[in-house]
Amino acid sequence: MKIAFVNQPWDSVTPPVQAGSVSICTYEIARRLVKNCDVIIYARKNPGQKAVEFYEKVEYRRVSVATVRFFNGISKLWSKLFLKSSYFASIFYGFSYAVRVAIDLRQQKCDVVHIPNFSQFASIIRTFNPQIKIVLHMHCQWLTQLDYDMIKRRLEQVDLVIGCSEFITEKIRCKFPEFAKKCQTVYNGVDSSFFNQKKSSNSLDKNGVKQLLFVGRVSPEKGVHILLEALEKVVKHFPKVHLNIVGGVSSSCPKEFIIALSDDDPKVADLISFYNTDPVTGKQSSYFEQLQKQMSSELVKHVTFCDSVPHKKLNTYYWNADIFINSSFSEAFPIPIPEAMAASLPVVGSHVGGISEAILNEKTGFLVESGDANELASVLLNILNDDNLRIAMGNAGYQRAVDLFSWDFIVEKLLHHYKSIC
Numbered sequence: 001m002k003i004a005f006v007n008q009p010w011d012s013v014t015p016p017v018q019a020g021s022v023s024i025c026t027y028e029i030a031r032r033l034v035k036n037c038d039v040i041i042y043a044r045k046n047p048g049q050k051a052v053e054f055y056e057k058v059e060y061r062r063v064s065v066a067t068v069r070f071f072n073g074i075s076k077l078w079s080k081l082f083l084k085s086s087y088f089a090s091i092f093y094g095f096s097y098a099v100r101v102a103i104d105l106r107q108q109k110c111d112v113v114h115i116p117n118f119s120q121f122a123s124i125i126r127t128f129n130p131q132i133k134i135v136l137h138m139h140c141q142w143l144t145q146l147d148y149d150m151i152k153r154r155l156e157q158v159d160l161v162i163g164c165s166e167f168i169t170e171k172i173r174c175k176f177p178e179f180a181k182k183c184q185t186v187y188n189g190v191d192s193s194f195f196n197q198k199k200s201s202n203s204l205d206k207n208g209v210k211q212l213l214f215v216g217r218v219s220p221e222k223g224v225h226i227l228l229e230a231l232e233k234v235v236k237h238f239p240k241v242h243l244n245i246v247g248g249v250s251s252s253c254p255k256e257f258i259i260a261l262s263d264d265d266p267k268v269a270d271l272i273s274f275y276n277t278d279p280v281t282g283k284q285s286s287y288f289e290q291l292q293k294q295m296s297s298e299l300v301k302h303v304t305f306c307d308s309v310p311h312k313k314l315n316t317y318y319w320n321a322d323i324f325i326n327s328s329f330s331e332a333f334p335i336p337i338p339e340a341m342a343a344s345l346p347v348v349g350s351h352v353g354g355i356s357e358a359i360l361n362e363k364t365g366f367l368v369e370s371g372d373a374n375e376l377a378s379v380l381l382n383i384l385n386d387d388n389l390r391i392a393m394g395n396a397g398y399q400r401a402v403d404l405f406s407w408d409f410i411v412e413k414l415l416h417h418y419k420s421i422c
Helices: 021-033 068-081 095-108 120-128 148-155 166-175 177-182 224-237 266-275 287-294 311-319 336-342 373-384 387-404 407-421
Strands: 002-006 038-044 052-055 058-063 112-116 133-138 160-163 183-185 210-215 241-246 303-307 323-326 347-350 365-368
Touching: 002 021, 002 095, 021 038, 021 112, 021 407, 038 095, 058 095, 095 120, 112 120, 120 133, 120 148, 133 407, 160 166, 160 177, 160 407, 166 177, 166 183, 177 183, 210 224, 210 311, 210 336, 224 241, 224 287, 224 373, 241 311, 311 336, 323 336, 323 373, 336 347, 336 387, 347 373, 365 373, 373 387
Parallel strands: 002 038, 002 112, 038 058, 112 133, 133 160, 160 183, 210 241, 210 323, 241 303, 323 347, 347 365
Antiparallel strands: 052 058
16 A cells, blocks of 8 residues: 655655654654555655655655745735635645645555645545545644535545544534544554653652643643643742743744634634734734733743754653643644653643543543633642652553554554555
8 A cells, every 4th residue: 555645735844753743743653654555745845855755764755835925915815805714724725735746646656645634635636636545634623613615525525534533523523424434533642662761760859849841832722821820829839840831932823723713612712812913012922922921020930931842852851740731722632642641741631622532530630621720720739749649640641642642553543544445
């Protein structure tokens, strides 16, 4: 079997892939899938990159795409003229990229093409490759948030729809019952052997300071402002605590991708306030700037913004942490949660999306109401004050990561689904 993966049009891929959750998923799946299949990864070509490259027996084929800057102006015009969908969801977004991939696929004679998130690529690829099997892999809620008729037409071109959590998959089944039999769930995974390393004897309790960890982009939907609000409460009762926030401080998700599409979720929709301009200055402060203003002079001493970190270096942050936190308002299935579990950390997460499937409440961690800083603070204090609970939850989380979320298990399941449509 010959499989082709088509990366998102903004993702440039240089193996070993070190950034971007979807790109990391594709990379980790492909490098294991190649044991049983021939595998190609398509991605955008940046200056200095080779058009064709082999790495760990996976073939990387890169195509040139129009610059994102060019499309920003079109995006604004599109949103004014066509209110049903955002420009990124239109057939024109990434069109040249998709066409070039589709033409090249004809020459490669692949059996399956695997597309993350961008449903518009399905019809383009089908036009040039009528016999190929198309897999659409959703790491977000776009299929159920965008124009119904548009998505329905695209799903008619797809042979298999994969959701990265049952939360995503079930929403698609309910919205499009005629395609329910095409829909399957395959979780995002973790290299459990990489993240499972014994901590040194002093790593859990350096100078008596317990270490909290957040990994993810610093963006409103990730709820970092709620985490900081909760931490303000925690330090009043447990002052020997420190929070490391690992993620790009200038990587806020465009409001069109999540917040503007979340009319059915008031908590998420209300996050639009973080994108508003200041009525006095007429300027828009970045989310990171707003977080800095939020923190008191005392809280600043307990927080470190670590910015982006290559994926291969994240393990050190997990090993030195005592508790992992995901305070998001919206999540499909965040990779850092199984990574934290593989590092034997208890995980505190919002009771939203795929997080509720990753964490076993009161077993591997705690689920809390999104946006509730009081509940989050209470749960953190509970774990901070009970080392036996913290260790027990970490051990249970490790076993869950190995049993359900290892990449080898994920690839085995994915290969089964490929065979079912071929």
